[in-house]
Amino acid sequence: MKSYHRVLAIAGSDSGGGAGIQADIKAISACGCFATTAITAITAQNTVGVLDIHPIPIDTLKKQMEAVLGDIGTDCVKIGMLHNSETILTVQEVLGRFQITNIVLDPVMVATSGNQLLQSEAIETLKHVLIPAVRVITPNLPEAEILLGEKILHQDDFPYGLSSLVKDTRCRFC
Template sequence: MKKYPKALTIAGSDSGGGAGIQADLKTFSALGCYGMSAITAVTAQNTLGVSAVHPVPPAVVETQINDVLSDIGADAIKIGMLHSAPTVLAVANALEPYPNIPMVLDPVLASSSGRTLIDEEGKIALVEKLAPQITLLTPNLPEAEILLSRNVEEQKDMEGAVGALLERLPCQAILLKGGHLEGQQLMDIFMERGKAPLRFYAKKTDTPNKHGTGCTLSSAVAAYLAKGFSLEDSVKHGHAYLQEAIEAGKDYVTGKGHGPVNHFFGPEKLGEKA
């Protein structure tokens, strides 16, 4: 009997196709996983920003998750935009019966253009109710600052920050992303509870197409977890996949603002004529 590696994303829809559910499903597909989705909110957005957010009722979010997991099942789950406390609680509730599925939570607190994508009570519920079920949390620096209530301004502050996040949040591991810092060499730092931190370096690519990098990275890690890799190897391979997708997408023009990365740089390259 053949079985696909299966990955579920619980996230918001990005009408522009570069972030959210759309980026997650592209990433799962590019990495050879069967992708499924539970949509938490419909956003109207494009490469210039988010213009509207319409939440899906929490009970409908919970039912999407129940229906997928009780029938098809998932080998890994990625969680993105949750929008509000009732949605966070509905997701925590629906996932509680599945403690053995690895879960990656990208704590989407605001869009890159600054629009808030979760409310204050949602943040508290995320830390208190959902984090205990999470294998890997993937905050960017502004999100880490919100979660820690202190500034993280340089690469040398990141190791202290990742340790402090692990003390404050009951998840198993953290990947703190340094993509928002100045400088030509970027660093992400990964730490599993009780282990030494690991650093992942990347040369900063000169590109306008960075929309959805966070979504793509967390889904790539989830895809590798679904395929049976260890957490450390999934982070390593997920980071490498994103770097290739950023590089492969840098010369394309999509919209007037921040375009997407190129998820399909493999054998069937997006944009190439047959």
């Protein structure tokens, strides 16, 4: 019997199917892995923009994660849209309790359409609570600028700016 690497995707649901948990499931499956999920928010969005964001109740998010981690387990976690500080703190608490260390963070902050997906007050929580616990962070240029609090003027400066963000953390790759 073939065994599959298990990947827990923690992210928002994109009704347009082009991002979020829907895209994560497709990518994980295309890599030959088994996808499990915990939904952080339900969005009403399409190629034009984000019409609405409905965060999942924290207790429900926690139960989704505990259901997967307590039974199926995971080999790694991929985190996407978290939306607010309470969600970030909950995700970190549950992953810490289950001693999950293989974590990839895509710090989803702004949709391609320009709509804000991470509340402004949650940026510091993300930087100080979650980023120190991840192995890999994959911000795009606008997300990196938000995390650093400064403009990255040249593409060549992108990796150097991020190295200051992850200094003294477990994060090995950006």
